[in-house]
Amino acid sequence: MSVLDRIARRAMIQTTAMIHIANHRPDARPTDPKVGGHPAACSSSAHLLTALHCAVREPQDFIACKPHAAPIDHVIMAMMGLFSRPAPDFTWFTPEEIEATLSNLRKFSEQGEPVLQSYHARSDPDCFHFFPSGSVGIPPVVSVYTALAYRYARDHASELPDVPANAHFWSMIGDSELREGSLMEAMPDVAERELGNVTWIVDYNRQNLDGARMPNKHGLHGTDAHRIEAMSQANGWEVIQVRHGRTRLAAFRRPGGERLREVFEHGWSDYELQMHLFMRDMDETRRSILAHDKKLAKLLDGFDDSQLETLLCDLGGHDTGELVKAFKQCKQDAHRPTMVVAHTVKGWGMDMYAAPGNHSELPKQEEVVGLLGTEGLAFERPFEPFPADSEEGKYLAERGGRFRQAISGIRSKRVKNREWVRDRIRAAGGVPKSLDVDTKLFPRAHTQWMWGQLAGKLARIGAATERRRLDDAGPKAAELTPSELAWEASADLVLTMSPDVGTSTQISSVMDQKVYGVHTEDEEEVEDVEERLGVHKKRPTLLPTTSAWTRHIRFEIAEANCMSAVGAFGMMGHHAGVPFFPIMTVYDFFIKRALDQLYYNLYWGSEFVIMGTPSGVTLSSEGAQHSWKSDIQIPNLITWEPIFAIEVDWILCDSIRRHFEDENEGRRGILIRAVTRGIEQRELVRRLRRHPRFRSNPADLESEPLDDDTIFEQARKDCLSGAYYLVDFRGQPDYEPGSNVVNVFVMGSPATEALAASDRLRKEGIYANVIAVSSPELLLGNLAAQNDFLHLKHGLGLDGNLHLSPVGPIDAGAELVTLAGRRVPVVSVHDGEAGLLDNIGSILGVRQEALGVRKFSKCGRPDQVYRYQHIDEDSVVDAVGKALSETALEEVVVSRKALAELAQRQGGPITDWKDLWDVEQPRGATRG
DSSP, X not given: OOHHHHHHHHHHHHHHHHHHHHHOOXXXXXXXXXXXXXXXXXXXXXXXXXXXXXXXXXXXXXEEEOGGGHHHHHHHHHHTTOOBOOTTTOOBOOHHHHHHHHTTBTOOOSSSOOOBOSSOOTTSTTOTTBOOOSSTTSHHHHHHHHHHHHHHHHHHOTTSSSOOOOOOEEEXXXXXXXXXXXXXXXXXXXXHTTOTTEEEEEEEOSEETTEEOOOOTTTTXXXXXXXXXXXXXXXXXXXXXXXXXXXXXXXXXXXXXXXXXXXXXXXXXXXXXXXXXXXXXHHHHHHHHHHHOGGGHHHHHTSOHHHHHXXXXXXXXXXXXXXXXXXXXXXXXXXXXXXXXXXXXXXXXXXXXTOTTOTTOOOOHHHHHHHHHHTTOBTTBTTOOOOTTSHHHHHHHHHHHHHHHHHHHHHHHHHHHHXXXXXXXXXXXXXXXXXXXXXXXXXXXXXXXXXXXXXXXXHHHHHHHHHHHHTOOSSOOOOOOHHHHTTHHHHTTEEEEEESOTGGGTOHHHHTTOBBOOOOTTSOOOOOHHHHHTOOOSSOOOOOBOOTTOOEEEEOSOHHHHXXXXXXXXXXXXHHSOOOEEEEEEOGGGGGGGHHHHHHHHHHTOOEEEEEOXXXXXXXXXXXXXXXXXXXXXXXXXXXXXSSHHHHHHHHHHHHHHHHTTOOTTOOEEEEEOOSOOOOTHHHHHHHTTSGGGBSSTTOTTSOBOOHHHHHHHHHHHHHHTEEEEEOOTTOTTOOTTTSEEEEEEESTTHHHHHHHHHHHHHTTOEEXXXXXXXXXXXXXXXHHTTTSHIIIIXXXXXXXOEXXXXXXXXXXXXXXXXXXXXXXXXXXXXXXXXXXTTHHHHHTSOEEEXXXXXXXXXXXXXXXXXXXXOSHHHHHHHHHHHHHHHHTOEEEEEHHHHHHHHHOOSOOOXXXXXXSOTTSOTXXXXX
């Protein structure tokens, strides 16, 4: 047995012990759910991962591993001493600390002690260059687009102190996982982009969670391994089948051996092979082989039962020598991705060997003790490492030392690159507040149009920078203005991508001659046939090129691929210190097609923008299926929905600033929703000028307004805090909260309806303030909850105060006094699920009417569809009337004694709930 084989066996046994410990903790409660674990799934991949980690993978390489194999990855990383503390410390664990941590699989960290999550996670001490793997089918795709991001970085970031080194991107995938649509959707893209440094390894154990795979010989004309091979080759991948170990290969070289190979590879179905592996009845195995080929009798006579069983069980996925050869072959072709199909057995090395339904089976303690004993390990100390002077110990120490040194170097280069980028941006004066897009020529612009203008300007600045830097022979760039030069350092790292919707979302200028392409064998670009044939058209030129001034990654109709790519590019600052700021344009409705990928990106901590446009039923011409805007509330995501074009500028520029200045904790993922419905842009400043606070004398509503720049700067700050007043009636002479005041919150395009309703209600003596919600997360969601809804309550000055007034004449002798108790109610209106804004009333403690989209839509003009959905002007007016009327029915009964006591109370009212509840008091202590 080779060194790698011995390491693989010990890793499998220690993994089994790790899972046993996780399921038998002394503090477990009878009502706790099963911890679970997947020793069978780990064992099938023991040799694959040992060969990869201990022989082939380089420190700069990345790996995505099937979730259920996470424990064995941890054990192998522990063997090499690759556990470290998180940033900024990054110090390596001692051997004693590693042993202790291996006992903490799936344990909750109470005192900050290191633990290991169920699947690969960012918080694991061995997470370096591992992709999180809680969701099957996504990490291998993210790996693919991280490979693309590294290539893009080498082509676009040549000035960095340490350009990212070449890396290989490995993914170990379960054979059932390979049925995930996300993987098959990405496969042609990998080959088309010529990502030869991508390898997918299939742990082909023929079993899934519910048991052995279904018979597939006739329907697919072969085994599933044949289907995978044909599918991969059809999509441009090289395929390596690691079916057989060295014992089988030697047998195949005997006379008649090729006929035996034919039975193993084509005669048996997966189901038949699995049953033979499970039963290991050599009489039945002989009969089955001969049933497929009677001429094999002589060859079989040369094997006794023990030898035949060895031959039966000698699958290539458990032969580290064959695996190492296959994995090294994967690095030979720089342009073609590789699919390795490694044939394995689920439950290898255990009593559950090949047993149907063994996916979550747990060995009994007696078996765990016995397995540990074969390695000379005690049940009380199962994770003892190989002796330092053993062949295995020396091998692991040498490899681990090399990896630790390289990893420390990679981390140092990452920091150096990031600081270089920060210094360059600081030297340019930081990220400007605006891109200064002139909207005067477009008085009825819409937010999607504004995105196109901003994207085009960023791409033009970035492309001009690269052309000037490299003296590139590409399309001539116009000279940059001084304000554009201030953007040069930041724009250089911005890029766009879209799933075949670039032209329809008005970012043609970003795409025209700026599509990033593939590397060809001789580094020549693809011939521009359009130019040769003299074809002239208005559409953008989409010929891909590797030139450094390209700024757009083009996708086919594949939202999931694009979402994985934007996440991969958004992690480059963390991986290589190259903080790209990727912006993905996608039809908002179809974000749902990539929600799993979006969640993965946010969990992972990626930094990116999704421009969801057009959105909602405002996309009225598309009808029902393109209209539903979901309430997406995921940690680390901030959603924006601008009304006016200038808000898009404010939001995007602030997002870029926060990205480069590391001020985006809890909001690294950004979703900006835009529409194609134009709005009169002068309406914003016209409304703002009327506010008392924007007058030269706030107490005099007839005084001159402040200059527009001052007004817009304050509006910008409010917008970036989550909301701002579009209509603010506070200070009007007959403005009486509790009587004739209502606050109307509006988000997005229905602002026109809210403004019209406010104007109409004013004529009826009702003051309907209109508050534009720019970000529900900052005003009402996760980010707002962190500061107790500060902007809602203090920035906007809103509360749930009860305003009292007598109900009829007061009897001087009555003991009880009845008063009308009225609060200022809320009406919300927006184009989307009611859940986007329906918690305003509960936060403030007031009555709320929430208008939103509650049914499938239809084709029509926006005003027609708004009326159909009851988010139009009339519906806002009716909602205001209902909210005010129901509020007016509230009454408060107060005794004269209580009024007298209130009059004698010393001090002012309590205004902060924290004064009534000791938030600093330790949990479990008695509260006063």
